[in-house]
Amino acid sequence: GAVVSQHPSWVICKSGTSVKIECRSLDFQATTMFWYRQFPKQSLMLMATSNEGSKATYEQGVEKDKFLINHASLTLSTLTVTSAHPEDSSFYICSARDPGGGSYEQYFGPGTRLTVT
């Protein structure tokens, strides 16, 4: 089956620094990837839709200058949290859509736990 990886699985950074999270589709080419944020005991909130070779589409209320998304290849999308603050601490999950699947199913990565101190 389709596999999506994320790196790192967890990261601790100091307030004011930036951190990059990678999302890779390992055995398929993903023209579209999605980034979600999940707070403890809550559901997934879509942050942005990332299309290979074009600018990401951000959901309302998500700061595009703070959460930089790059989808430079068909197998890699990155999320950079710039000038991180403690309120950015969260569980970030990416997913990738396999265009070869007729149902447009999304395959999810294992998530990245970000803690900003």
Added chain:
Amino acid sequence: AQSVTQLGSHVSVSEGALVLLRCNYSSSVPPYLFWYVQYPNQGLQLLLKYTTGATLVKGINGFEAEFKKSETSFHLTKPSAHMSDAAEYFCAVSGGGSARQLTFGSGTQLTVLP
């Protein structure tokens, strides 16, 4: 526009008992419907999906769900709960548009009692 409502943020069942997790959706276009399971500090794993065709869909780990258009429901069931079923379950709907973005329900935490 699309939305998902999961009734019951917490459900407890005894091991061996029936599992029923409720999901109602709204969508302006024919929906694709999904159930995902999430274990602590992990990503989401697809249990099952409905796209078109047969309204009763079977998934992994003995789970199944029935799409009922008249009731706008997609409830998840399993005849006999196992301890390993304890997890968070999310219902999601994918509506129209080229991106077919997923909209998730708020989740249901399933506890299985010995």
